[in-house]
Amino acid sequence: MKTLLVLMGGSGSGKTTVARKLEECGYKRLITTTTRPKRNGEKDGVDYHFVTPEEFRRLPKIEEVHYSGFWYGLPVREIEEKAIQYDRLVVVLEKEGAQAVKRIYGNQVDIVFLAISPVEMKRRLRERGDPPDSIQERFRQAHERNEFDPPEFVDLVVENTNVEETVRQILEHQKRSPAISRASF
Ligand SMILES: Nc1ncnc2c1ncn2[C@@H]1O[C@H](COP(=O)(O)OP(=O)(O)OP(=O)(O)O)[C@@H](O)[C@H]1O
Ligand SMILES: Nc1nc2c(ncn2[C@@H]2O[C@H](COP(=O)(O)O)[C@@H](O)[C@H]2O)c(=O)[nH]1
Numbered sequence: 001m002k003t004l005l006v007l008m009g010g011s012g013s014g015k016t017t018v019a020r021k022l023e024e025c026g027y028k029r030l031i032t033t034t035t036r037p038k039r040n041g042e043k044d045g046v047d048y049h050f051v052t053p054e055e056f057r058r059l060p061k062i063e064e065v066h067y068s069g070f071w072y073g074l075p076v077r078e079i080e081e082k083a084i085q086y087d088r089l090v091v092v093l094e095k096e097g098a099q100a101v102k103r104i105y106g107n108q109v110d111i112v113f114l115a116i117s118p119v120e121m122k123r124r125l126r127e128r129g130d131p132p133d134s135i136q137e138r139f140r141q142a143h144e145r146n147e148f149d150p151p152e153f154v155d156l157v158v159e160n161t162n163v164e165e166t167v168r169q170i171l172e173h174q175k176r177s178p179a180i181s182r183a184s185f
């Protein structure tokens with residue numbers, strides 16, 4: 001039984017925080033690649049594979065997106081290697097990436113949308129220490145890309161007001177979903 005859980009939602013909705021909690025529950029996280037600079041405390045190979053634009057261009061990827069001025073993509077190697085070793089995978093992607101992996105892996109993919117209001121988004125990004133111009137750009141982009149509303153293709157929507165409760169709802173949903181519990185890569 002193998003499943004790929006995709007966490008998506010607006011900037012600051014808590015995708016990375018929830019993914020870390022799910023790792024404590026036995027999920028293996030797929031580390032994606034980006035050309036953006038590291039934030040304070042982020043580590044190469046742990047939070048992202050941080051690469052130059054040239055390295056990014058050469059890397060074989062399942063999907064890629066240009067977001068808020070930088071490139072992001074899921075390396076083929078990352079999913080191929082971890083799917084052999086682990087039954088439950090989790091990855092953090094924006095909307096187009098989530099749609100792309102659903103197209104490729106079908107029923108094995110479970111997409112969870114973490115909801116956040118515009119006011120709470122600004123508050124969390126400030127609290128995370130994002131620079132004011134970056135917060136402004138993400139806010140503009142979130143509106144432009146309609147990131148506050150769940151698209152129709154998601155499998156579960158969670159109001160992430162409490163991380164432990166969010167994780168509980170996701171685990172419960174995965175247990176109940178027949179397509180997910182039958183999935184295999
Ligand atoms: N349920 C929650 N309640 C309050 N704060 C939270 C909650 N979940 C996450 N946070 C905090 O909000 C900030 C943003 O969280 P996180 O980085 O996980 O979001 P994200 O969705 O991955 O954002 P981005 O897409 O911008 O990378 C962090 O400071 C995190 O500690
Ligand atoms: N389609 C993809 N989206 C990705 C990937 N890795 C991360 N992301 C999404 O990008 C934004 C910005 O992330 P941040 O860490 O700079 O705040 C966020 O929505 C992520 O979900 C990827 O490989 N492909």
